[in-house]
Amino acid sequence: MAKTEETRSLLATLPGRYYVDPDVFEAEQTRIFARDWFCVARASDFATAGSFQTFDVGGENLIIVGGADRQIRAFFNVCRHRGSRICNEAEGRVSRTFQCPYHVWSYGLDGSLVGAPNMAMMPDLEVAERGLLSVHAREWLGYVWVCLAHDAPEFESSVMQQVTERFGDPKTIDRYGLDKLEVGRRIEYEVRGNWKLVVENFMECYHCANLHPELVAVLPEFRRGFPTQHKVGYGAAFGQDIKGFTYDGREGFKPLDGLAVEQDRHYYGMTVVPQLVINLVPDHAIVHRIFPVAVDQTVVRCDWLFAPEVVHGDYDLGPSIELFHRVNTQDFAAVERVQPSMGSRAYRDGGVYVPAEHHIAAFNQWVRDRLDEPE
Ligand code: FES
Ligand SMILES: [Fe+2]
Structure with a gap:
């Protein structure tokens, strides 16, 4: 029996040329980044x-x-x-x-x-x-x-709506008060890879067990390979013995004021298409801005945001920053291993998304639709 699109376990990725063709990159600049x-x-x-x-x-x-x-x-x-x-x-x-x-x-x-x-x-x-x-x-x-x-485009429907759809409630993100937090650290990563590889990597956790030993130790359910983005309002729980969102699970800081009960000891992640990633944990937030530079080059500016009293107090932010810095380094190394293959004849027709990655196909379709739009 022929499998329909809905019942297939494997979905097609974009063909390789979307990641290496300068014309595609130019079109993305004008039809996505200059419009949104x-x-x-x-x-x-x-x-x-x-x-x-x-x-x-x-x-x-x-x-x-x-x-x-x-x-x-x-x-x-x-x-x-x-x-x-x-x-x-x-x-x-x-x-x-x-x-x-x-x-x-x-x-x-x-x-x-x-x-x-x-x-x-x-x-x-x-x-x-x-x-x-x-x-x-x-x-x-x-x-x-x-x-x-x-x-x-209307900001509410094009940007804020994505956040509401992810969390199911616009108040969820407001509780973290991101505008009141201060930058404890900013690291700029130069990634030798196409911006979509960076976004697609952030969207899935199929690689987490293999690439992110420190992260899955803190969030054991990530070993199963499903990111928190796949279910409305879902957050990943800290492991039982984990005291904080730090590289070795040691204690972090006091939870941010105003969080709901279900936000304590949980991690929430989301991608705001096309170029922002927001990670929320009880005592800080990690925000990635993704800047496409060339078809095979991307700059990611990552901010670690903490309560002002933590940034200005006598605290060591190092263990908190180190966790996602390692995740970033592990992720971007993976992207850089993928990029050289994108121009290969072996990847001309692309690859496949497994069930834990299916939601990325919607992002790819969004890119295709934008590129198909009239000038
Ligand atoms: S003042 Fe002449 S180009 Fe700016
Ligand atoms: Fe990752």
Whole structure:
């Protein structure tokens, strides 16, 4: 009897070319990352007016900057005179203005053009029309989200809804108060692999027993290979003798204020498609921002967020950070072992997803649908 799609235990992955073809990468930039909301930066990094960071998003380079009015704004890093890149640093602070390094046009923190040499000789310069071009920017969960599209998709239905569907209740994530937590540590990982391999790896736990000895010691049910993402509202319980979400199960910190009973001694993970991973444990959160750099190159910026009193107190964050740092290192090494095979003739038609990985096929279909959308 022929198996239907619903009854098959094995589902097809994407063909290998989706991970090695620069044309696919370009199409993803324009049809996914330049259209959707993108979680780009931690909002608290911009608390001081003039603090800025630059990022590549959707094929563009953006300046994210904190204003004197505490508003965080995002601009194309492109001078409106003759196009020079204005900021070449990844991060920094300006006092009041950005100055273009070419002919020194200067722009305020709100993007407005505030000066240019010989400005008095340009009576037809419409200052209000020559400010930096902005992109949509907003905050959620303590992060800055940007969208390059002229008409941004509705944030609630495209981003927040994913979180609600994962947890079954929008209040679940609010209880962790991610916007009130502080960054205890940030590690940037350069991964020699396609961004989708990174996302797909985070979505499944079929590899956990093999690759993550420390993680499955803390969360024994992960040995069975099913991630917490596969069931609405589900969290993985700590093992009986485990005292905290640390690399050796030793005690961590006091649970965050306001958590529900079922959130204590449990781990919840989720992927916000296309480029954010959120991991929640009772005393901290681990948030991965995934930045596609090239078809075979991805940067992952991972923040460990703790209660302010833990970050500023006399505590050793090391054992907590070490657990997911090991997980990250183990995961990214796996991705880097997969990437070289993606261009192989042996993988031209792709591979298969086993039942514990079936939900990844929906992500792949989402990517295909986006690439098939008209320009
Ligand atoms: S290109 Fe920026 S001032 Fe000329
Ligand atoms: Fe993993």
